[in-house]
Amino acid sequence: MTVLQVLPGLDSGGVERGTVDLARELVRRGHRSLVMSSGGRLQAQLEAEGSTHITYPVHRKSLASLWRVPGLRRELDELAPDVIHVRSRIPAWMVWLAVGKRPPGQRPALVSTFHGLYSVSRYSAIMGCGDRVIAISDCVRDYITGNYPQVDPARITRIHRGVDTAQFPAGFTPSPEWRDTFFADYPAARDKPLLLMPGRLSRWKGQLEFIELLARLRGANIACHGLVAGEGDPGKEAYREELVARAAELGIAGDLSFLGHRSDMAELYAVASVVCNLSQHAEPFGRTVIEALAVGTPVVAWNEGGPAESLRESLPAGLVTKGDMDALAAAVSGFLAAPPAVSLPASFTLQAQVEATLAVYREAIAAGAAAQSGN
Incomplete structure (x- = not known):
């Protein structure tokens, strides 16, 4: 089949990486894979792996996007996909119109995917427009049924996001060259247990709580070094400066390294002793959780949202009541003292996600064919 995925851009983030992962698998299985976006740093990888990228401005929250709908209609008619899979609200509105x-x-x-717990509004309701709707976790499915009664539950399929175990293999070990380069760049991290905090620099992601955790561990004479992997949104550099100042205020500036955007996450997961997910709002899924678990690194996270679903099935000892900093420090120190055996359930692999998504595509195509024959 020919599948067109549509999303705002291809720079970074869970939606973007998931799009590229699915596109790669579609090509590998002999399907024609198309992706439409405004472009970004992942476009080169997408094209190198066999997909075709169509650059189109499907990202702007403005009236100009409505003016581009006729051009988009012509573009879609020319591409003639069997399935259009929309992954964000502006693209969904444009495709629907x-x-x-x-x-x-x-x-x-x-087909539409609810990637988030979107604000309840007519604007967000468009994500229920699909002939079939994918929810990326049980908490997202419950959110849809609880807030969008117009979406028939029979059209909703819960499909957990899946990690590509070829990119994040169990027991992965970084090369000596990578280790030499990394520890030369961050000498303060050498010969210490490493705590990794992956994710975009944003207050709701919980970096301030991560810094508080490091301070508590240091106060308990538990040696470790924190790594913050991720960059902030353009124009929001003040938050990074706030994090640096807070670390200095707590006396742990030398125990923390800011890595910026990274493309070597498998290596970072592998050298970390513990990975933290401390989002202040319930995350719809939490891709970094399953990536770390796939490599074999334990994860500690608040007991809510999508990350909790992953950990309940793989490492329930990593779940902590949200906001309980004492329990968080105890869980991390426990993992440092006695590293647990970690394995990722098959239901959270890319293989399982792709099989389930292809089944949804086939159902949607069959439903359309049945509707046409009925007419």
């Missing part, structure tokens, strides 16, 4: 009002069977099958 372009072809969604055509009867099923006279347009591509539409």
